[in-house]
Structure formats: C-alpha cells, structure tokens
Amino acid sequence: MKQIMFSPSLMCADPLNLGYQLQILNKNKFDLFHIDIMDMNFIPNIALGFSVVKALNKFSTHKDIHLMVQNVPLTLKNIAVRTGDFISFHVETSTSIEDNIDSIRKLGARPGLVINPETAIEKIYPFLSFIDIIHIMTVNPGFSGQSFIHTSYDRVKQIKSIILSQNKRILLGVDGGIGYEQIGKLAQYGVDVFVLGTTCLFKSNFEKQVKKLLAFRKIQLKHYHHKG
Numbered sequence: 001m002k003q004i005m006f007s008p009s010l011m012c013a014d015p016l017n018l019g020y021q022l023q024i025l026n027k028n029k030f031d032l033f034h035i036d037i038m039d040m041n042f043i044p045n046i047a048l049g050f051s052v053v054k055a056l057n058k059f060s061t062h063k064d065i066h067l068m069v070q071n072v073p074l075t076l077k078n079i080a081v082r083t084g085d086f087i088s089f090h091v092e093t094s095t096s097i098e099d100n101i102d103s104i105r106k107l108g109a110r111p112g113l114v115i116n117p118e119t120a121i122e123k124i125y126p127f128l129s130f131i132d133i134i135h136i137m138t139v140n141p142g143f144s145g146q147s148f149i150h151t152s153y154d155r156v157k158q159i160k161s162i163i164l165s166q167n168k169r170i171l172l173g174v175d176g177g178i179g180y181e182q183i184g185k186l187a188q189y190g191v192d193v194f195v196l197g198t199t200c201l202f203k204s205n206f207e208k209q210v211k212k213l214l215a216f217r218k219i220q221l222k223h224y225h226h227k228g
C-alpha cells in the first residue's frame with residue numbers, strides 16, 4: 001500500500017513558538033516528529049536537546065530521531081524514547097553499527113540508518129535485515145535551508161529496488177530540501193517518509209503550509225489509488 005508519511009523536522013520550527021506549532025502538527029495527525037540531535041563534532045552544529053526529546057513524550061506521535069553525533073552509544077544512554085520510536089544514526093559513524101542497532105532495540109525503539117549524499121548506497125546493504133528505517137540524506141547533513149541534491153533520485157531508486165528484491169519491511173525516508181516536486185516524484189519511487197523542514201513547511205504562514213501539504217498529499221494518494 002502506497003504511503004506518504006510526513007515527518008516535520010522540529011529543528012526548523014520557530015523556536016519561540018515550538019509548543020504552538022507542535023499543537024498544530026499534532027491536531028493534524030502528522031505521522032512522525034523528526035528530531036535532529038547534533039554534537040558540534042560529527043556535525044559542526046547544535047540542533048535540539050534531550051529536554052525537547054523528553055517533552056515530546058507527551059504527544060502520542062512517534063519520534064523519528066536522527067542522530068548526527070560521534071558518540072552514538074553515549075547519546076543512546078541519555079535519550080528518553082518510547083516504545084515504537086525510530087532512532088536512526090549515520091552509517092558513517094566510527095562506533096559499532098551492529099552494537100548501536102542492538103542497543104536501540106534494547107531501548108524498545110526501532111533502529112534505522114542514515115546515509116550521506118557522498119556515501120555509496122552499498123554501505124547499508126549488510127544491515128538490511130536488522131533495521132526498520134533508512135533515511136537517505138538529500139542534502140549534506142546538519143543545516144536546514146539547503147537545496148535538494150538531484151543525484152538523490154537515482155540513489156532512492158537503487159535502495160528501493162534492493163529493499164523490494166530482498167523483501168524487507170523497511171521504511172524508506174528522505175531528509176533535506178524536500179518540497180512538493182520531490183514529494184511527488186519520490187513517492188512514485190517508493191519513498192515512505194518525508195522529512196519536512198523549511199522548504200515546504202516551516203516558513204511564513206505555517207498553518208497555511210500545513211493545509212497545503214495535507215491537501216497535496218490527499219491528491220497524491222487519490223492518484224495512486226486510481227493507478228492501483
């Protein structure tokens with residue numbers, strides 16, 4: 001079944017109106033909350049902190065946590081997750097991928113891998129049996145407001161065909177510079193989860209953007225429904 005899940009990137013929300021914008025997202029039943037965690041080391045930026053992650057536990061919406069940190073094991077020790085949340089970390093990490101996946105499972109969360117635009121897709125292949133989600137970075141990680149990298153289309157097709165050929169039940173997500181054109185095209189290539197930031201959601205007149213996105217998705221899904 002075709003799905004178009006929206007995962008708003010909360011680092012892009014208005015920091016002075018985060019609570020209000022979260023209420024709107026929650027009321028409109030957005031599928032996930034995307035939470036970028038950075039350490040000024042793996043990525044020269046800081047985004048959201050552990051207190052925001054903890055506070056989000058009051059919402060029923062599952063978290064789609066994106067770790068851009070050197071020390072994944074230590075970060076996992078400090079993060080307040082709920083059963084069913086996704087925690088993804090970078091395949092470029094210098095810590096043990098197998099151990100991190102194991103630790104995330106032990107937390108009751110669903111492990112995922114994130115891959116940067118320059119990293120060969122094949123790097124993910126050995127882990128397909130152990131993860132529940134893959135996020136393809138469609139910008140260089142760490143900063144919002146960047147433009148979509150167009151080679152991502154082929155990378156999405158490549159990973160999707162492997163997921164299907166190996167009959168894996170893995171959600172495929174994209175993260176960075178995602179606008180209407182990308183959603184329309186990538187949904188056809190089998191992307192399930194769209195991380196939405198400043199490109200099409202967190203910009204002027206937030207509530208209008210929310211309505212526009214939900215209406216767009218309705219049309220897209222009707223289109224697939226007819227195609228069967």
Ligand code: DX5
Pocket residue numbers: 009011012034036066139140141142143144145146175176177178195196197198199200
């Ligand atoms: C980038 C972040 C994203 C995203 C933000 O590392 O993971 O949250 O780029 O969305 P845009 O690119 O639309 O501002």
Ligand code: ZN
Pocket residue numbers: 009034035036066175195
């Ligand atoms: Zn992210």
